[in-house]
Amino acid sequence: MILYVNRIRVAQSKVATHRMQRLVVVFCALFCVSTCSGDCPSGCECFEASWTVKCISTSLREIPSDIPGYTSNLFITGNEIRRLNYNSFDGLKNVTNLVLSYNGIKEVASHSFSSLTMLRSLDLSGNQLSLIHPEAFSISGSPLQELNLSSCLYNHTSLTDLITALRWGGLGSLLRLDLAGNRLVLLPPGMFSPLPSLQRLFLGNNSLVAVYNGTFSGLERLVRLDLTRNAFRTFSAEGLRELERFERARLLLGENPYACSCETEEFADWLNSSRVQVGDSERVTCFSPPELRNAAVRALTAQALGCYGKPKEEGVADLTLQTSYVFLGLVLGFVGMVFLLVVYLNRHGIKKRVTDTHRACQDVLDAYQYRYEIDSDPRLRHISTNNHQQHHRHTAEPHTGRIPSDTCITPVPADITDITL
Numbered sequence: 001m002i003l004y005v006n007r008i009r010v011a012q013s014k015v016a017t018h019r020m021q022r023l024v025v026v027f028c029a030l031f032c033v034s035t036c037s038g039d040c041p042s043g044c045e046c047f048e049a050s051w052t053v054k055c056i057s058t059s060l061r062e063i064p065s066d067i068p069g070y071t072s073n074l075f076i077t078g079n080e081i082r083r084l085n086y087n088s089f090d091g092l093k094n095v096t097n098l099v100l101s102y103n104g105i106k107e108v109a110s111h112s113f114s115s116l117t118m119l120r121s122l123d124l125s126g127n128q129l130s131l132i133h134p135e136a137f138s139i140s141g142s143p144l145q146e147l148n149l150s151s152c153l154y155n156h157t158s159l160t161d162l163i164t165a166l167r168w169g170g171l172g173s174l175l176r177l178d179l180a181g182n183r184l185v186l187l188p189p190g191m192f193s194p195l196p197s198l199q200r201l202f203l204g205n206n207s208l209v210a211v212y213n214g215t216f217s218g219l220e221r222l223v224r225l226d227l228t229r230n231a232f233r234t235f236s237a238e239g240l241r242e243l244e245r246f247e248r249a250r251l252l253l254g255e256n257p258y259a260c261s262c263e264t265e266e267f268a269d270w271l272n273s274s275r276v277q278v279g280d281s282e283r284v285t286c287f288s289p290p291e292l293r294n295a296a297v298r299a300l301t302a303q304a305l306g307c308y309g310k311p312k313e314e315g316v317a318d319l320t321l322q323t324s325y326v327f328l329g330l331v332l333g334f335v336g337m338v339f340l341l342v343v344y345l346n347r348h349g350i351k352k353r354v355t356d357t358h359r360a361c362q363d364v365l366d367a368y369q370y371r372y373e374i375d376s377d378p379r380l381r382h383i384s385t386n387n388h389q390q391h392h393r394h395t396a397e398p399h400t401g402r403i404p405s406d407t408c409i410t411p412v413p414a415d416i417t418d419i420t421l
Contacts, residue, residue, distance in 0.1 A: 039068045063088040073097045084112040102126035110135040121146040130154040132161035137169035151181035167194045178202040189214030204228040211239035232256040254283025260292045262307035271298035
């Protein structure tokens, strides 16, 4: 009986303890909710359980200063934030995932993210970046692993700023870089060399037309390269050698406007023989000419391309000839520029010489014109003839001081008396 009573007491004690624990949990939950709701920025949503804060389309003009310190995932999108300052994220050392897409951001100052010492992923997609300072992505310890810059570069100057920022940002740990949708036309050699750990590079939906030697230098660990939806018409031998370095990577080359001609034959052979894995080879199709549209490039032969039996040296010779013409044009252009520079530097002397020459020529022409007018007037010609005869007689006869008897005196017309013979 005593044992039974003791068991009842123990059971009641356990029930009371369980109820007390539940009350404590409820009280703590209510306290946390009230605390969290008080610390959450106006217009934002805070979820302490998942350490997440969302400020979506709330017309923010700057990063809120009262974001809870526990925040690990911060989403600020669809606002009107024009600039990120060096102190925009002070006190948020726990943030690991930061999304700032579609905020109209135009400028990123140096050390804007330096206080986010645990940041792993940064998304700036859909902005209008026109000014990126050299140390914009500089964070002590280089924790950043993912950087999304798709559809955010405003112009070509932004690309130059980005190249500098990648070089000065200390992004040695970056694993993923997204530059899709930025209207890129040319990638400077060595642009990605400051990113030795990069594994995934997305360059789709741009306007790239060629790959050159050194375009992807330094990317020895790359496992995925996306070049889809660009403006490639073919890949030159130089470009194919550059792509050949990615033996362990998966390349995506589809959805480009490939022009299937004799120049594409080498690219077709490369697709069939290369050790590089092209993950979407079925999408590498011809865009032109119309009769070959949507035909798989790797299935094309020299006969299908219309260059069966054409010696390959002919294309090399044509390229050499074109290169020679280009070089000749450059030389002639340089000579022309030097000539114009010399003329410009001596413009005053040249002007003086031209003026003097013009005056001399004008004097000669005036003399000829004067002589022509004298010779063309019959009255002046008669006077000139009489004078010539008189001079001849004077020289033939001795001077007597008298006019010879056979001299004929002819009156000079009044309208030419002023002419000096």
